[in-house]
Amino acid sequence: MRLVFAGSPSAAVPSLTALAASEHEVVAVVTRDDTPQGRRRVLTATPVALEAERLGLPVVKTRRITEEVAERIGALGADLGVVVAFGALLREPVLSAPRLGWINLHFSLLPRWRGAAPVQRALMAGDERTGAVVFQLVPELDAGDLLGTLERPLDGTETAGALLDELAATGAALLGDVVDRLAAGTAEPVVQVGEVTLAPKLVLDDGALDLSLPADDVVDRWRGTTPEPGAHLPLGDARLKVLELRAADVGDAAADADAGLAPLAPGRIALRGRRLLVGTGTAPLELVRVQPPGKKPMAGADWSRGLPSTDDVLLTTSPTTSTTTTDEEAPA
Secondary structure, eight states: OEEEEEEOSGGGHHHHHHHHTSSSEEEEEEEOOOEEETTTTEEEOOHHHHHHHHHTOOEEEOSSOOHHHHHHHHTTOOSEEEEESOSSOOOTTTTTSSTTOEEEEESSOTTTTBSSOHHHHHHHTTOSEEEEEEEEOOSSTTOSOEEEEEEEEOOSOOOHHHHHHHHHHHHHHHHHHHHHHHHHTOOOOBOOOSOOOBOOOOOGGGGBOOTTSOHHHHHHHHHHTTTTTOOEEEETTEEEEEEEEEEOOOOOHHHHHHTTOOOOOBTBEEEETTEEEEBOSSSOEEEEEEEOTTSOOEEHHHHHHTSSOGGGOBOOSSOOOOOOOOOTTSOO
């Protein structure tokens, strides 16, 4: 079949690479415009654009699907459109331009976590399983019939970045299988069933860790916001970035008391041996690696040794109220 591919971030690259190596023909790649990156704000192409150029594929760069872009897509004579995190909604007449419409690789088990940040929201919620699906794109957000599904159990250690990389690879194989079945006419759509939950795009304040919550909840939020937008704790008027966090095995309460180790209140830190612990609403956690304001990443214990006294440090337990976005720039 003749395919048009729409995608932007690195999570979409494995799918583009796999489709380009298949028996199908990728006639064009639609991706977001170049954006300023880094401190010098250098205009940088999306990872998908770079991969398309490496593969020698025609590239269409756009911030949104304008009438002009819609006409260009319609003129391609594609049999099928394929979307993997493009970054903007597709509407008519683009949806109907390919003969078989558009399909979308989405990194959740729909209808759970419809929206822009399904992997992150699944981890933040402490889900016990996730996965990826390929579904038929329709005007309603992530609501089309399912054409393929893979499941992945979660063990409580995954971070959003690592899990997204994994699902991008396994999802690419699932996507290729669905495309082959559509070409052969053997694909069998399945209606989505279950409770709908939403996964809006994350903002910086979503990474604020509330230490008044149980330790498991704090860890889940850290997992879901690592590496982006980045987990952090209030440190005066600044933020202490939390790069690595884990449960602290400090023994039983009686043994700690005999050793002179007082229980840790939420937000209080203490250096115990070579480990820096912080109190939560239940058990303490270990701040394994942190990044103080204006400094390089370092071990949590090393950071604490540079403080006049850990007794004077209280990592505030009430993070800034998060705001969510519902704009149309959420990935398709």
